[in-house]
Amino acid sequence: MAAMLIGTWSFSHPVFAAPMAGVTDRPYRRLCKALGAAYAVSEMAASNPMLWDSVKTSRRLDHAGEPDPISVQIAGGDPDMMAEAAIFNIRKGARIIDINMGCPVKKVCKQAAGSALLRDEDKVARILDRVVAGCTPLGVPVTLKTRTGWDRDSRNAVRIARMAEDIGIAALTLHGRTRCDLYAGQAEYDTIREVKQSIGIPVIANGDIDSPQKARYVMDYTGADAIMIGRAAQGRPWIFREIAHYLAYGEALPAPTYHELRDCLMAHLEDHYTFYGEHIGVRSARKHIGWYLSGLPEADELLPRIMSLDTSHRQTQALAQWFDERAGDDRIAPSNVTVH
Numbered sequence: 001m002a003a004m005l006i007g008t009w010s011f012s013h014p015v016f017a018a019p020m021a022g023v024t025d026r027p028y029r030r031l032c033k034a035l036g037a038a039y040a041v042s043e044m045a046a047s048n049p050m051l052w053d054s055v056k057t058s059r060r061l062d063h064a065g066e067p068d069p070i071s072v073q074i075a076g077g078d079p080d081m082m083a084e085a086a087i088f089n090i091r092k093g094a095r096i097i098d099i100n101m102g103c104p105v106k107k108v109c110k111q112a113a114g115s116a117l118l119r120d121e122d123k124v125a126r127i128l129d130r131v132v133a134g135c136t137p138l139g140v141p142v143t144l145k146t147r148t149g150w151d152r153d154s155r156n157a158v159r160i161a162r163m164a165e166d167i168g169i170a171a172l173t174l175h176g177r178t179r180c181d182l183y184a185g186q187a188e189y190d191t192i193r194e195v196k197q198s199i200g201i202p203v204i205a206n207g208d209i210d211s212p213q214k215a216r217y218v219m220d221y222t223g224a225d226a227i228m229i230g231r232a233a234q235g236r237p238w239i240f241r242e243i244a245h246y247l248a249y250g251e252a253l254p255a256p257t258y259h260e261l262r263d264c265l266m267a268h269l270e271d272h273y274t275f276y277g278e279h280i281g282v283r284s285a286r287k288h289i290g291w292y293l294s295g296l297p298e299a300d301e302l303l304p305r306i307m308s309l310d311t312s313h314r315q316t317q318a319l320a321q322w323f324d325e326r327a328g329d330d331r332i333a334p335s336n337v338t339v340h
Contacts, residue, residue: 007141014226027271036241047076047085069095083134115179141170151180176207212246235291
């Protein structure tokens with residue numbers, strides 16, 4: 001596989017981790033990169049300067065110990081504010097700026113941000129132009145993540161993509177759904193294919209890629225330069241190495257053992273607790289634990305108890321005991337892993 005470039009950054013393989021609000025924090029990004037993601041984008045950071053000093057935003061801008069290139073996704077609807085946010089994040093260590101025009105969440109769209117911007121192509125152009133103009137003198141490439149359109153009757157991804165390329169966007173990530181689709185139904189790849197055929201910058205395909213075989217199909221069908229994994233990696237971060245291996249060699253890696261799953265989960269939790277502190281860490285860890293164990297035999301009995309435990313020690317102790325009872329199990333069958 002040829003290396004893919006974003007600006008001057010080169011990636012050894014085309015399997016990337018998608019930005020997800022409330023998920024792709026620093027511990028999660030570091031884990032994804034350790035398990036094979038060639039690139040990981042931060043969860044979106046607000047462009048409003050009034051929010052930059054908040055605890056929530058400060059955590060999102062914490063990249064300590066994370067390998068380069070640090071990529072920060074910014075969200076907002078004001079062109080000048082977005083440019084200011086890009087420069088602020090570059091000073092904080094960002095080496096790639098990603099613009100969010102794909103988030104379908106109502107509270108984001110109500111602020112005329114995220115995928116709501118797809119209804120105003122003039123504003124899209126102004127935001128892209130201002131951010132690229134601010135980042136280019138600093139040598140920082142700008143990428144764009146978007147959807148196929150606001151709804152199925154107004155798909156405008158090709159026009160947006162051509163505009164983005166003309167303005168100087170370095171790469172485009174396209175989720176194969178409209179905003180009104182949210183995450184329902186199946187992602188469609190015809191629009192991604194059409195976009196790839198219409199522009200010369202790298203195109204990254206996103207949406208419903210949940211296995212090595214699906215990744216191969218999507219890349220072949222769309223011609224995309226890379227694929228980006230989001231929900232399918234929740235509780236299954238080894239999917240990045242599985243896909244990268246399959247794309248390179250055409251063969252599937254064996255599923256992880258219970259021992260490997262335990263080591264992965266425990267390491268993730270340790271980093272998670274350290275990053276968030278005891279009170280928030282214990283509560284925010286619950287969703288990750290649920291994702292890791294979802295669909296595994298006998299986990300249905302454990303999960304309600306885990307969700308009620310209120311200290312990190314109790315959480316890890318209960319998990320350790322559960323895994324110890326399964327020390328003799330060899331592999332986790334792929335069919336037992338639920339994709340969210």
